[in-house]
Amino acid sequence: MSQKPAIFLDRDNTLIHDDGHIYEIEKFAWINGAAAALKRFHEANIPVFIVTNQGGIGRGIFSEDQMHQFNNHIIAAANKAGGLITDIAFCPHHPLSPDPAMAIACGCRKPEPGLLFKLAQKWEIDLSASVMIGDRDSDVEAGRRAGAKSYLFIQNNLDDLAKQVMSTHFPIKIGKTHA
Numbered sequence: 457m458s459q460k461p462a463i464f465l466d467r468d469n470t471l472i473h474d475d476g477h478i479y480e481i482e483k484f485a486w487i488n489g490a491a492a493a494l495k496r497f498h499e500a501n502i503p504v505f506i507v508t509n510q511g512g513i514g515r516g517i518f519s520e521d522q523m524h525q526f527n528n529h530i531i532a533a534a535n536k537a538g539g540l541i542t543d544i545a546f547c548p549h550h551p552l553s554p555d556p557a558m559a560i561a562c563g564c565r566k567p568e569p570g571l572l573f574k575l576a577q578k579w580e581i582d583l584s585a586s587v588m589i590g591d592r593d594s595d596v597e598a599g600r601r602a603g604a605k606s607y608l609f610i611q612n613n614l615d616d617l618a619k620q621v622m623s624t625h626f627p628i629k630i631g632k633t634h635a
């Protein structure tokens with residue numbers, strides 16, 4: 457069994473705009489360069505995963521179903537753009553949830569690394585060869601704790617960072633021209 461590297465992406469304000477607890481499809485909008493970045497990763501044949509804290513579920517702001525519908529819209533939009541999102545892992549918990557079962561100190565809410573571990577196990581991913589990208593320190597920390605290289609997204613365009621990540625960690629392999 458050979459393990460492969462992957463790209464782990466935060467969802468809100470890394471891939472898509474979020475003014476706070478977004479779940480309505482009509483509000484969907486890519487972050488600058490996000491569609492191009494997804495296409496770039498897919499063309500390089502690197503699996504892409506979303507790891508996202510969705511505490512709005514625990515807080516009762518939207519349902520898990522509504523989140524899935526919204527995520528399916530993102531997946532479809534990614535396909536349309538020439539990208540591929542292989543899987544999405546989410547944390548529904550939130551410390552302020554009125555439901556004690558949802559207010560637990562879980563292992564999946566970033567900066568905890570649980571979402572990355574879950575996907576790595578399911579898809580046979582080598583975390584030490586993988587990259588995590590997100591707009592918050594908690595994203596970077598989750599990636600770090602999972603053993604991945606981690607980048608804080610502070611550029612205005614996600615594809616600018618994607619180019620940097622690709623050239624640093626996934627340089628194009630030139631085939632041998634002779635034996």
Ligand SMILES: [Mg+2]
Pocket residue numbers: 466467468469470590591592
């Ligand atoms: Mg974010």
